[in-house]
Amino acid sequence: MPIDVIKSPAPNPASDHLETVTLRHATLADAPALALTGAATFLEAFTWMLPGPDILAHALKNHTADAYDRYLADPRTRATLAVTGSPAGLPNEPGSIVGYVLLCTPDLPSFDVLSTDIELKRIYLFSRFRAVPVLDRSGQPIPNLRPAQALMDAAVSDARTLGARRLLLGTHAGNLRAIAFYHRNGFIEAGTRTFQVGNQLCRDLIFARAL
Numbered sequence: 001m002p003i004d005v006i007k008s009p010a011p012n013p014a015s016d017h018l019e020t021v022t023l024r025h026a027t028l029a030d031a032p033a034l035a036l037t038g039a040a041t042f043l044e045a046f047t048w049m050l051p052g053p054d055i056l057a058h059a060l061k062n063h064t065a066d067a068y069d070r071y072l073a074d075p076r077t078r079a080t081l082a083v084t085g086s087p088a089g090l091p092n093e094p095g096s097i098v099g100y101v102l103l104c105t106p107d108l109p110s111f112d113v114l115s116t117d118i119e120l121k122r123i124y125l126f127s128r129f130r131a132v133p134v135l136d137r138s139g140q141p142i143p144n145l146r147p148a149q150a151l152m153d154a155a156v157s158d159a160r161t162l163g164a165r166r167l168l169l170g171t172h173a174g175n176l177r178a179i180a181f182y183h184r185n186g187f188i189e190a191g192t193r194t195f196q197v198g199n200q201l202c203r204d205l206i207f208a209r210a211l
Contacts (some may be wrong), residue, residue, distance in 0.1 A: 019128075020134070021083060021133075021159065023134065023150055028069060036063075037098070042058065050199075072158075082100065083098070101154060106168055119169065120155050149185075151180075170206050
């Protein structure tokens with residue numbers, strides 16, 4: 001039986017400006033959607049450096065609804081979502097999660113973690129949505145703000161609300177786009193760690209930012 005190939009429609013520049021995102025905090029009900037988004041954005045972010053089987057093994061272990069259930073049930077965890085559409089939305093069209101940032105208790109065994117530290121565990125966004133407008137609660141575009149920066153700003157705000165004094169994160173040493181973004185947001189290199197993805201032992205850089 002022949003395999004049908006579904007062709008994506010050609011980009012339509014005239015409609016690009018219609019795409020927008022809003023931010024909101026995640027709830028336990030978002031765990032299944034977060035699992036899907038987490039796995040898909042990890043795949044998009046790391047196909048350049050990781051074999052497919054290792055990405056799959058990582059996603060099956062770390063990006064499950066149960067895993068996000070456990071994160072979201074922890075009072076020290078905050079997840080902010082970038083969701084398509086306007087804040088009001090439509091009753092039957094709540095929008096899709098296209099990015100997120102996850103704060104949690106640090107899990108950095110080789111690093112000297114302080115009691116006032118919190119970890120920016122994940123920050124991911126589908127590349128298609130990097131340049132779309134971010135809407136405020138009234139549905140108006142926020143000038144000069146893009147989704148990735150909005151997610152980072154939300155993480156910093158939540159970390160301070162939780163009483164943290166330092167924000168930590170780890171990223172692959174070859175992830176130059178992300179490293180440049182972290183530098184722009186005031187993070188400095190503070191250490192290293194090894195990180196297992198499937199059968200791959202990766203070297204991460206740890207960055208820190210005072211709050």
